[in-house]
Amino acid sequence: MLIPAFQLHLTDAIQQRAVTVGKYDGVHPALTAATTGGKVFIHSPHQEQDQPQTQYLNINKQITALTAGALEPALGRDLLLVGTPNHLQAYDVHKNQDFFFKEVAEGVNVVILGIAGTCEAPLAIVGCNGSVQGFDAKGQERFWTVTGSNVSALALCDADGDGQNELLVGSEDFSIRIFKGENVISEIIETDRVIGLTPIHHTRFGYALANGTIGVYEQSVRAWRVKSKHSVGAISSYDLDGDGIPELISGWSNGRMEVRSDATGEVIYKDILPCSISGIVRGDYRCDGTDQIIVCSTEGEVRGYLPADPEVSGRQVEETAHQVAIAELSQRRQELLVELQNYDAQIKAAAGQQERGPGLPLELGGQIPAITKVAVAVRVSEEARSCSLHVQTNSEECVIRGVVIFADQVFEGESLFHYPNSPAPTADIPLKLKKDVAVMLLVKVLVALRTSAVYHVFEEELQLSRYAMYASSVRGFVSEPESYVTFATSERVSRLAMWLEHSFPDWSASAAGVGPSSDSLRAAFVSLRDGKPLIIAMTARAGGQVTIRTDSMELAADLVQEIAAYLAIEQLDCQADFPPELAAFALVLDRVDELNAARLKMTGAVADSSNVIKSMLVKAEDARILGNMPSMKKLYGRLMDLNRELVMEHEKRATNHHDLLEALRLVNTMIQRAARLRVGEPKARVVAACRQAVKANNVQALLKIIREGHA
Amino acid sequence: MELQLELIRNDILQTAPAAPGTLKVLPQGHNKQQKVALGDSQGVVQCCSIKKGEVVAAFKALPTGQPVGAVTLGKGQNQRDKIFIASEHTIRGLSKKGKEFFRFQAHLVDAIRTLHVADASMWVTGEFVMHQFLNNKEVQFYQAPDRINAVEVVPVKEDLLLAVLGCQDRTLRVLHNSQVAHQVQVEGAVTSLKYILDSHDPGQINIGRREVLYGTDGGILGQLFLDSEGFRRGWTVPNPNRRGAIQAIYSGIDFTKDGINDIVVGRDDGWLEIWGMDDAAQPKLVFSSCLPESIISLDGGFFTSPNVQDVVVQTFSGKVIAFAEPGAGLGSPLKRTKKEEAPQDRIRALRAELAELHARVDKERKHFAQISASLAPSIASVTLQSKFVLDPEEACYVLTLESGTPIASVALQSSVLLDLQDSASNSAILSVTPSNPDEGSATLATYRCPESATRVEMRMRVVEGQHGSIQAFVIPQRAPKLAQAVTQRIRPLCLHQRVEALAGTPPMNELRVSGSFSMAEIHTWVLFCLPEVPQRPASPEEATLYFRSSLLGTQLACQYKAGEAIFRGDNVSSLAVLREALMGEAASQKARISVSFCLEAASVGHVVGLLWPRFAEQRSAARRGLLLTALQELKMQDENVDYLTPEYKAILADADKSRQAGAGNKADPLRLEYLSGVFKDLYLDWQRFNGLVAPLHRIPQLAAVLHDPQSTQLEVVAFMLQQR
Known part of the structure; x- marks a missing residue:
């Protein structure tokens, strides 16, 4: 159990994964988080006596991402970056003014701040629906690329060990892509939506998935992973046990906080918060020169943890480790003894068998013939329009009572259980694979005699080819x-x-x-x-x-x-034509134009109505003060009508925004696909050319690039 | 003042999986340190002690293959250090050196499950029967109506030892001359019993009476006093945290140093609890710790050190663990220096032993592989324990499986559509396979267990009316790869629980079944429909059983004999389910029955009234939940929210309060839906029983009435009773 160094109860709820620590005056750290109602609260414990500890910023929009850092190093203090469904805002908290305000039509899903690759200045890197964009301190776009799906996690890590940070992009299509500049140097396919990425040290980084998996990659090779049935609230890394190497720290929906060894995934410490964890950040919150790891829960509970003194913790760990080791070794010893006994019993049984002669029936309390084998194979049939797993035993008496298949990604859950109603020596299990991936099927076949209640488990591993469907x-x-x-x-x-x-x-x-x-x-x-x-x-x-x-x-x-x-x-260019998809794409582009125009019109209309409301409210209040009740009633009645209209307008705008976002995502997806029809330099060229064409709103050029690879 | 003990855990040794009641601490001999005798499912009996931080065996027998069912010590004056072992049908007496001085074959139907010895008397029980032998001659025999789970032998009077049976049908029975002398109903099926020599009775009210503690499958601990007149109730300890069934009770150590021995309780979900006595002589919790597997036996004594007593715990997979206060036990200050080396030495020794074993296993494996071409894996004695109990508050059943060896995964199949729930107490990953009703399986799922887990808990929400079986296939992690299946039944009225008698006189509807059936037939039908019905009827002529719906609080009385059965219940829905199930069972056995009703209109109002407070609360909580976010936003915006109505202010204040308490007190929409569903069923069943076509078309109207936040109980009842 890890003992928190400090513990705070903030009165504000903390939104999931929207927590950061920033030194807005350049010295004192302040915990910053998005809370209900489109607000950001900044909790600064090191304020002067007469200042309130907590101050609020009104963003008045849904906050989708939050980070703080020295975007403009010359300034000497941190800026706060706030992402909303269509803007990125850089805010100078110290001066209480906007630093820049940039429209990001695709929506900001996640934002990080740092130096990527050979860039000299830090960038605000924004993950959007289908693209990644980088902005410098002036709000200028310095970086743009497509990712195929909605970006849900970002991190900077030197994933290939060349001394420069690469950009890790996790997205909703289950992949983690490693970008060096605008090129993907490696792509990892995971088993669910990637919701968290964190650098650990050197080439190691941690990841978290929507299905409750966390794990660590070393370069592009997975070191370990564990899956829980709870969902991950946040991940981070910090050296809490004082051994000089950071651990992976994870916070969970059930309030559990775990510190796991980066190398093995073993749990080193844990603690339990009363409600689900929404963010984990690090910062010197006590201003005493050492960083703490700060864990925040959705209800506003904040706990800070200090790295352990290696001496003390080492001894404690050792003592409990001894107990655990003894219990484990004893268990293992018992298992080995049981195994030995089994061999003994079986050899005896075999001797008995031989004495009685081979002609006698074999059944001994459900024992199946020794030569029993189970064959498994994938069968694809065009006539039956099916892909199925065919399981067969080599004996009529031995029937299949159940088949459990474990495999990643291809089933609804992680497994498929087939239970034949009338057991037979063969079974055909239809595989309705969700995705085209090459996976290892771990098949467990329960085989028994027709009348027996003891099931022999035959385990088979089967490599399923990628295009089995x-x-x-x-x-x-x-x-x-x-x-x-x-x-x-x-x-x-x-x-x-x-x-x-x-x-x-x-x-x-x-x-x-x-x-x-x-x-x-x-x-x-x-x-x-x-x-x-x-x-x-x-x-x-x-x-x-x-x-x-x-x-x-x-x-x-x-x-x-x-x-x-x-x-x-390594280099591949192509000619392509996809008339139906491109025709549909042209419609999408038209739709983007339409939606943009409608949006501008509606924004104007809203401004008008709110002016009317303001003036009418003043009139109504005047009427009330003058005691002119009939007039006041009438005015408030009209106000209510206007309000209703505004609500309707808002709904329209929300739909419009949603549609626009979806259309823009489709555009990015199309660019990504066009790029993926090529490899190497032609691929990067297509991305850049498409971006130019989109900016210039040149539909014909865009379609030509997709078909031919250049404008 | 809250007193909390701090106890240090010491893992002593590991045997094969063991049965409950197979560990005993021997009394002190010349040496102050005591020995422990234990048996396991491989038939190994051993006796060991701790010397200089090492486990030293006094004796250890070779495995016989016959599982040890009970280990006990003699109660007679000269036999207190004699060990008596029951395995299958054989009872043996061993000296503390392991010398056999006694052997007896008891002719029981099934294996011996409990054993008590006092001088020349022996009490043994099987699943349903108890025998008493005096000088190896049977002097007493009793067949219980339901399973016997626990037995104690209590000196009710000077020179009169009587057996007390704790039975599955929630009854404690005291036997005298093959007859039940006294019996008492308790809160649940009795899973453990303990006779307490030094009574927890500081007030001396019960002088001359013997104290017996019992534990139930619902996790309740209770105190009873017994004398020749009968039972008298003491305190009971409820189980608010809904921990597991109490499998073992021990009281022989005074950890709290208040002059009264504390009560140690071991549960089947691994919780070890120690209860001290407060000033009012009521138990209060002073220590609890959770082990990863179920606790099956408890005892205590100076085991690990001569300075301080330990509680010795035996778990299902055969782990023996001692708990003692710090600064003592293996870690006493005197031996501080020793202790620091001790664990390392032990680990080293274990490692060496393991290496040797590995070598042996490898050799055997190779040897085996050579001859195994002609051999299939044989049936090893893989022990598996399963429990299937109702969690009344959640309306869900909990299937717990515990294996002696690590479980890789569990595959679950059921003909009933189950709503599988995540369980907080285990980390197995649930994965549901889209079901295929054509194949006869409405539910298919797997639970994948983490490394070295031996326990899996599966929670499933059920509705009354459907019935069928659940099969769980337990696939082991290591060789031998033999899976075992556990089958459990979901009964049509599965959410009902047995009660002693009806509470109050609610308006009752009556369902009368008549036909040419025998008592045995109607009993099996009732057994098919309802849980907690004993295997055999208590009386061969007529039986009366009472039930209460654990979820709704509605009641049901069953009275049946050959040729006629009367079921009375305030909830027509229960009777409707019962009718359906009885007719189905009768038809499948080709028995002809006729059914008639006698309806009571007041019962509808009564049932709605029972549910209404909960329904109204859930309904308003759901509404409050919706409003809360908006209100909180207003509060943030305006700081001062005095302008809000008192209702809204109250919602805000409640939210703050519940947040400070650290509990998310949110309305569970599922529960609200569930309660509306109960109302809808009640309406349909009532109309149907009145001989009308089920007015399905009016269900949306009923739903609208229910969801209207202004609707009252009377309006709902009026709607239901309307006949159109």
Whole structure:
């Protein structure tokens, strides 16, 4: 148990993940957090006697992100950065004035402050719906890139060990992308929405997911992870045990705060707050020269923890560790003894068996024949339109009583339990995979004799290919989609065939008649989700021209990235056309214009109505003071009508804003997909060119870039 | 003043999983330090003591494969250091050196579960029966109507030892000459009993009476006084934190130094509690600690050191743990220097032993692999304990599984649609598989356990009316990979609990069932419909049972005999469920029955009245919850909110208060929905019983009445009784 160094009860609620500490006067730290009603409170315990400890800032908008730091180093004090659904605001708390106020139409989901890569000055890095933007102290855009999905977490960490910070971007499409400048140098696919990222030290960083997983990556390799059924409120890192290496600190919805070893994930300390944790920050809140870790809960409870004295804590830890070790070793010893006994008993049973002769029935209280084996395989069938796991025992008497499959990402939960109503020696378990990912299926098959209540557990591991939900169309005949992407490689056809065999369980080179010297290939598939066709073809022309035909641009982009990675292609440009998707995209662009125009009009209308209300309120109050009751009643009646109108207007604006956000997200997603049809330099070029075209509002150019890679 | 003890935990040793009541601390001999005798499910019996911080075995028998069911010490003058062991049907007497001086085969139907020995007398029980042997001859026999969970032998008078049985049907029975001499009903199924020699009776009111403490499956601890006249009640300790069933009670150490021995309680959810006595001679909690597995036996004595007494705890998986005050035990100041080395020495010794064992296991594994081509994994004795109890306040059932070896995962299947809840007390990760009713499974789910967990708790919310079975497959983490299944039933009226008698005289509806059925048949039907019904009827002619809905407080009386059964209940919905289930059961057994009702219109008003206060409270809490955010914003904006109405001010003040108390006192929307659902069912069932077509089309109107914050109880009742 960790003892807090200090504990505060603030009267204000603290919004999830919107807490920071800033030295707004350059010296004294102040805890700053978003609270109810679009307000920010600043709690500064080191104020002069006559000053209130807490002051409030009225943002009057929903606050989506908050951070503080020295954005302008020349200033010598911290600025407060506040993100709202359509603005980023930098605020100078000391002078009580705005530093800059920048419109961010895509909405600010998360904001951090720091120096990324080779930049010299710190940037305010903002994660939006589909993009990441960086602003300097003047509010100028210095950085822009797309991320495919809504950004939900950001961190700066030297993830590749080159001495410079890379930008880690976690998003709602379950991925953590590592950006070096505007290029993605590494992409990690996780199992749920990424809701927290934190640098730990050197190349290590921690992450948190919406499904209650936290873990640590070393470069792009996962060191450990743990999953809890509670949700993560916040993560951070700090060296609390005094061993010189920071630990991963996590706060949970049930109020639990845990300190875990960065290397192993072992819990070193824990504490429990009375309600769920909304933020963890660090700062020298006591002004005594050492940082504390400050844990805040949603109800305003704040606890600060000091790093432990290594001497004292070490001994305590050691003593409890001894007890734990003894208990654990005893347990292990007991298990080994039991195992030994089992072997003994079985060898005896076997001896007995031999004496009685082989002709006698084998059953001994549910024992199944020794030669019992269980085979598991994935079966993809075009006729049945299904992908299923086929499980079979090699004996008629041994039936399957249940199958449990554990796998990440592809099921609703983390597992699938199949319970056959009438047990049989075979079972077909339909797999309705949610995503196209290559996963390891951990299959546990419960096998028993028909009458027995003892179940033998057979465990099998099975690698599921990424495109298991695509059935090879045997006749090779599917209607050819008009959308395509085509690119040149300098590879032989047989290499692509190898990749196809690796990625599509239902396709084999021999069945398709592709040999080592074939100079063309055509593989046709049907999606088992929606029945849509997919064709991958290659000809030896121009050194190896690959064409992918599918109506889904996303699928095409995934395939291009996969092929490029498999064939180790570093630069890849392409020609593409996706008429239905691009037509839909053109409509989206029109819609963005429309929504923007409507928004401006409505903002004007609101200003008008609020002026009317103000004047009418004065008149009504005058009437009341003069005792003119009928007139007052009338005026207040009209005020009420106006109010109702305003509420309606507000609803319209909210819908408009929501639609606009969605449309902008679609635009960014499209840019991301267009980029992902390419690899290396062409990819970065497409992102930059698209941004230019969007800024210039040049729709034709934008579509051309998407198709051809340049304007 | 709040007195809190500080006790230090010492892990002593680990055996195979053990049965309750298989650990005893031997009395002091020449040496002040005492020994502990224990048995386990492998049949190992051992006796050990602590010398110089090390566990030293006085004797240790080889495993027999016959699980030890009970370990006891003789109560007679000259046999107090004699160890008596029951395994399966065999009773053995061992000296403290491990020499067998006595052996007896008791011919019981099932394995012996409890054993008591006093001179030449032995009391043994199986699941339902008790035998008393005197000089190896049977002198007493009793068959209980429900399971016998706990037994004590109490010297009710000088030279008169009587057996007290704690039974599943919430009854304590005192037996004399194969007859029940006295019995008393308590708050729940009796799970443990303890005869207390030094009575907790400072007032000396009960001189001459013997004190017996009991614990129930609902976690209540109670005190009773027994003499030849019968029972007299003492205090009871409620269980507000809803901890587990009490599995073991011990009282022999005075930790609080107030001259009265404290009461140590061990629960099946791992809680160890010590209760001292306050000035009014009422128990108060002075220590509690939670172990990761269930506690099955408790005893105490000078075990780890000659200076201070320990409480010795035995857990389900066979861990033996001693708790003693600091500055003593293994860590006494005299031995301070020793102690610092002691754990390291132990760890070193254990590591060495483990390495050796690893080598042996590896060898055996290889050896086994060679011959195992012709061999399947055999059935090892994997012990599994399961409990399925109702949590009345949450209207949910809790299935607890505990295994002797670590559990990897549990797969759950049920024909009933279950609303699986997250449980605060375990960290297993629940993952629900989309169900496939065609396959006969309405619920499929897995619980994945963290490393080395041996206990899993699964909470499931149920509604009355549907019934079926739940199967849980326990998949172990390590070899041998053998899964076991536990099956439990959800009964049609699963949220009812047995009570002794009806409270008050509520207006009752009557459901009369008649036909050519026997007493045994109707008893099995009732057993099928309701929980806590004994396996056999208490009397072969006629039975009367009373129930109370734990959630709603409505009541039900069942009176049945061959050919006729009368069910009276204030809630027509319960009777409707009962009718459906009885007809279904009768039809499946091809029995012909006829059903008639006698309805009481006042019962509708009565049931609505029972629920109304809770419903109204939930309804207004939900409304307050909605208003609160807006009000808090106003308060922040304006600082001074004197202009608000008193109601709104009260909401703000309450919110502050509940926040300071650290409890989120928010309305649970599910509960509100649940209560509205009960009203809707009541309305439909009432109309249906009145011979009308179920007025489903009027349900939205009823919902509107219920959700209107102004509607009153009378309006709702009037709506329900309207006949259209």
